[in-house]
Amino acid sequence: MQKFLSNFQMRSADEYTIKTLGVPSLELMERAGTAIADHVGEVVKALSRSSKICVVCGGGNNGGDGYVCARVLMERGYSVKVYDISDGIYSPDCTHMRSLYGGAYARKISGGVIVDCIFGTGLSRSVEGKYAEAIEKINGSNALVVSADIPSGLNGDNGKAMGVAVSANMTVAIAQYKLGHVLGDGPDYCGATVKADIGIAAPEDAAVALEDEEIATFYPQRPRNSHKGTYGSACIVAGNAKYPGAAALSLSTALRSGCGYVKLVAEEGVKNSLVAAYPQVIYLSAPDLSSSAIAVGPGCGKSRELYDLLCNLLKNYSGNLIIDADGLNVLSEYGTEILKGAKCKVLITPHAKEFSRLTKLSVEQILIDPVKHAKEFAKSYGVNVLLKGAATVITDGQRTFLNLRGSTALAKGGSGDMLTGLICGTAARGVELIYAAVCASYTLGCAAERVSAEFTDYCATAEEIVAELPKIIKNFMND
Numbered sequence: 001m002q003k004f005l006s007n008f009q010m011r012s013a014d015e016y017t018i019k020t021l022g023v024p025s026l027e028l029m030e031r032a033g034t035a036i037a038d039h040v041g042e043v044v045k046a047l048s049r050s051s052k053i054c055v056v057c058g059g060g061n062n063g064g065d066g067y068v069c070a071r072v073l074m075e076r077g078y079s080v081k082v083y084d085i086s087d088g089i090y091s092p093d094c095t096h097m098r099s100l101y102g103g104a105y106a107r108k109i110s111g112g113v114i115v116d117c118i119f120g121t122g123l124s125r126s127v128e129g130k131y132a133e134a135i136e137k138i139n140g141s142n143a144l145v146v147s148a149d150i151p152s153g154l155n156g157d158n159g160k161a162m163g164v165a166v167s168a169n170m171t172v173a174i175a176q177y178k179l180g181h182v183l184g185d186g187p188d189y190c191g192a193t194v195k196a197d198i199g200i201a202a203p204e205d206a207a208v209a210l211e212d213e214e215i216a217t218f219y220p221q222r223p224r225n226s227h228k229g230t231y232g233s234a235c236i237v238a239g240n241a242k243y244p245g246a247a248a249l250s251l252s253t254a255l256r257s258g259c260g261y262v263k264l265v266a267e268e269g270v271k272n273s274l275v276a277a278y279p280q281v282i283y284l285s286a287p288d289l290s291s292s293a294i295a296v297g298p299g300c301g302k303s304r305e306l307y308d309l310l311c312n313l314l315k316n317y318s319g320n321l322i323i324d325a326d327g328l329n330v331l332s333e334y335g336t337e338i339l340k341g342a343k344c345k346v347l348i349t350p351h352a353k354e355f356s357r358l359t360k361l362s363v364e365q366i367l368i369d370p371v372k373h374a375k376e377f378a379k380s381y382g383v384n385v386l387l388k389g390a391a392t393v394i395t396d397g398q399r400t401f402l403n404l405r406g407s408t409a410l411a412k413g414g415s416g417d418m419l420t421g422l423i424c425g426t427a428a429r430g431v432e433l434i435y436a437a438v439c440a441s442y443t444l445g446c447a448a449e450r451v452s453a454e455f456t457d458y459c460a461t462a463e464e465i466v467a468e469l470p471k472i473i474k475n476f477m478n479d
Contacts, residue, residue: 001209001210001211002177002195002208002209002211003176003202003206003207003209004177004178004179004181004182004206004207004208005176005177005178005203005206005207006156006178006179007121007122007156007157007178009202009203009205009206010156010175010178011122013176013200014175014200017200017201026093026096026097029061029068029093030068031196031199032065032148032149032175032196032198033064033065033066033067033068033069033071033072033097034068034069035172035174035196035197035198036068036115036146036148036196037068037069037072037073037076038196039146039170039172039196040073040113040115041073041076041078043113043144043146043169043170044112044113047144051078051079052080052081052111052112052113053070053078053079053081053112053113053114053115054082054083054106054109054110054111054113054143055067055069055070055073055080055081055082055114055115056082056083056085056115056116056117056118056134056138057070057082057083057086057094057098057117058085058086058118058119059086059087059088059090059091060090060091060094060119060120061091061094061120062148063086063090063091063094063118064090064091064093064094064097065097065117065148065149065174066082066115066117066148067094067097067098067100068097068100069115069148070082070115071097071100071102074103080103080104081103081104081105081111082103082104082105082106083106083108083109083134084105085118085130085131085134108137109138110141110143111141111143114138114141114144114145114146115145115146116138116145116146116147116148116151116166116168117148117152118131118134118135118152118153118166119131120148120149120150121149121150121156121178121180123152123153123155123156123162124155124162125162126163127152127153127162127163127164127165128163131152131153132153132163132164135153135164135165135166136164139166139167144169144170145167145168145170146168146169146170146171147168147170147171147172147190148174149173149174149178150171150178150181150190151166151167151168151171151189152165153165153166154180154185154186154189155184156178156179156180157178157179157183157369158180158183158184158369158370159179159180159181159182159183159185159187159189160180160185160367161184161185161189165185165189166189167188168189168190168191169191169192170191170192170194171190171191171192172194172196173193173195173196174196174198175195175198175199175200176206177193179371182209182390182391182402182404183370183389183390183391184367184390186391187390187391205398207393207400207402208400208401208402209401209402209403209404212476215438215439215442215476218426218431218435218439218476219258219473219477221477227260228261229260230260231260231430232261232291232292232293232428232429232430233259233260233263233291233293233428234254234257234262234263234291234292234293234295234421234427234428235263235264235284235287235288235294235295235424236250236251236254236262236263236264236265236420236421237264237265237287237294237295237296237297237300237309237327238250238251238265238266238295238296238297238298238299238300238417239264239266239267239299239300240267240270240300241267241270242299242301243298243299243300243301244266244270244274245299245414245417246299246325246414246417247264247266247298247417248274248278249298249417249418249421250295250298250417250418250420250421250424251274251278251281251421252418252421252466253419253421253422253425253440253444253466253469254421254425254428255278255280255281255421255425256469256470256473257421257422257425257426257428257429257440258425258426258429258473259425259428260429261282261428262278262280262281262425263281263284263291264278264282264283264284265285265287266283287309289313289316289317289318289319291319291428292319292427292428292429292430293319293320293321293322293425293436294313294317294320294322294424295321295323295324296309296310296313296321296322296323296324296327297323297325297326297327297329297420298324298325298416298420298421299325299326299417300325300327301326302326302329302330302333303330304330304334306326306327306330307333307334310327310338313344314339314342314344314346315342316343317344318343319344320344320345320347320424320428320433320436321344322346322347322349322420322423322424322427322433323347323348323349324348324349325354325416325417328348328349328350328358329354331348332357336358339382339383340381340382341382342382342383345384346382346383346384347383347385347427347433347436347437348383348384348385348386349386349416349419349420349423349437350385350386350387350388351387351388351389351416352370352389355373355377355387361373370387370393371395371400374393374400375397375400376397378395378396378397379398384396384433384437386423386437386441388416390406391403391404392406392441394434394438395434403441403442403445405441405442405445405446405449406441406445406448406449407449407451407452407457408452409448409451409452409455409457409460409465410445410448410465411457412461412462415444415462415465418444418462418465419440419444422440422443422444422469423437423440423441443469443472443473443476444465446472447466447468447469447471447472448460448465450468450471451464451468
């Protein structure tokens with residue numbers, strides 16, 4: 001399990017460590033700069049790069065980390081110079097570490113390895129002037145680039161490139177990973193991201209990303225003395241004459257989720273077209289309220305009838321309800337207030353544009369702080385939210401999870417339908433709804449990664465991803 005902090009959480013954790021635990025800020029800076037130097041040294045040795053290292057330092061505490069890094073590398077025998085890009089104004093700690101450096105300064109940004117220590121995670125303005133020019137020089141240098149804490153120019157809360165940002169080969173996250181490492185543009189700029197523990201603990205409310213060993217707990221060995229009723233039933237409301245494939249894709253993943261029964265509510269023509277391919281599915285004319293989990297929306301089309309169906313389920317159903325696609329669209333059109341006070345447990349699964357319609361916020365506003373907006377909606381309406389993205393945010397308003405698995409093979413029509421079916425089936429077999437969302441997102445993401453590795457992101461299809469699911473789940477069961 002990995003934790004990811006906002007800028008505010010990181011500042012609070014830093015302050016607590018200094019003021020309450022009594023660890024001096026200069027000691028933390030010494031640890032941070034030394035950790036960066038450790039990773040730079042490993043990179044130089046592993047890649048047989050030129051040992052000439054240029055550390056580009058701003059005037060803030062990120063620059064102070066850079067001065068420590070440069071001093072430590074110099075003491076270890078590396079050829080290192082500092083390029084000072086400050087305005088001659090330094091933070092107190094940076095001033096102290098700069099006074100201890102005592103090494104050479106560079107007149108230009110060059111070297112086989114460049115260490116980026118210009119800005120830290122707190123950057124909130126667009127990068128301009130000499131700073132933008134320096135970042136462009138770093139990106140065009142053909143050097144191996146290591147960024148301290150976060151690539152300069154990248155927003156620590158949302159991963160947005162603030163006009164221009166350093167494109168790093170490696171980022172050394174100081175103390176804890178930050179949301180900006182994985183949200184927005186973060187993955188495209190950070191390169192390989194490693195964490196340097198310097199003795200600052202993460203807060204309890206930090207967002208977390210589960211890993212293989214945690215996901216494996218959702219795929220326990222099944223007792224021999226069990227039957228189909230043991231594993232619950234998933235009912236999917238999906239598909240119309242225009243989008244019959246939405247029903248097919250949702251069924252294909254639900255059938256691989258491990259639940260005991262899979263049911264489909266759809267137009268007669270859709271059901272008739274699917275019977276031969278999915279003979280084990282139970283075909284219905286209305287949702288079965290005895291089902292352990294019900295999913296509504298993929299390929300249904302927008303209609304008042306669909307909204308009325310949701311109203312009935314929210315009022316009378318007591319299981320797990322997953323609302324996706326056109327289910328979200330009718331909520332946006334006819335009203336979200338029906339979500340409040342629902343009898344059932346609810347999960348909504350929007351992408352940013354769908355969430356924009358639900359919240360009346362612009363997509364840009366949502367992407368500035370997706371974790372905040374997802375948590376606020378979840379708290380306000382008493383639901384679980386799965387906000388899709390390169391890093392998917394999953395929250396019940398208190399707990400927040402990030403799914404970091406997947407590839408751009410999922411950036412194609414039908415991916416949401418597969419996810420909905422897999423969540424529905426996973427919840428049906430007894431996994432708590434928020435964890436069903438986490439487990440299904442992670443599992444589908446792993447399958448997409450495996451298919452992308454074989455067929456490329458361009459050529460991977462939904463059918464190939466579905467076919468990979470049994471292999472992924474088998475791996476979890478063997479862990």
